[in-house]
Amino acid sequence: MRASGKDGGGKTTARREVQALAEILIAVVQLLGEILLQVLAEVLAESELKALREAVRPNKPARPLVAAIGYILLGALLACLSLWPLPYSFAHHTWLRLATLVIAPAIAGWVLVAVGRWRVGRGQDGLHLHRFGYGYLLALTFALVRFAFTS
Numbered sequence: 001m002r003a004s005g006k007d008g009g010g011k012t013t014a015r016r017e018v019q020a021l022a023e024i025l026i027a028v029v030q031l032l033g034e035i036l037l038q039v040l041a042e043v044l045a046e047s048e049l050k051a052l053r054e055a056v057r058p059n060k061p062a063r064p065l066v067a068a069i070g071y072i073l074l075g076a077l078l079a080c081l082s083l084w085p086l087p088y089s090f091a092h093h094t095w096l097r098l099a100t101l102v103i104a105p106a107i108a109g110w111v112l113v114a115v116g117r118w119r120v121g122r123g124q125d126g127l128h129l130h131r132f133g134y135g136y137l138l139a140l141t142f143a144l145v146r147f148a149f150t151s
Helices: 002-056 064-081 095-121 132-149
Strands: none
Touching: 002 064, 002 095, 002 132, 064 095, 095 132
């Protein structure tokens, strides 16, 4: 009888380990979903901002403070628009949602730096958004709005 109890206990331990690994995998996938959403929003914003800058101020450099305020507003607008088709957070655990507030904007900011370097390497003009601080600001605003209005 004891031998079967040990086997049953071993199977239960193995199930717990598999469940723990599954939870970790799910958390990683949820985090990657939030990061991907922010990166896609920023890449879309980057392409639209280039066209808008050419239409509004074709040969004049943007002022840094005005650009920062614009990126904050744009981040909030993009986040609000993302709430329409995706009214929920990909990250379901509170700790993971908080981690998303730190990790996703940083990754999105670095992606925009890479996009900016790629564009400049191809002979195209760069935007303020191609600097880490501006990209991070837009993505942080995006993440804060989604954090506040999703569950």
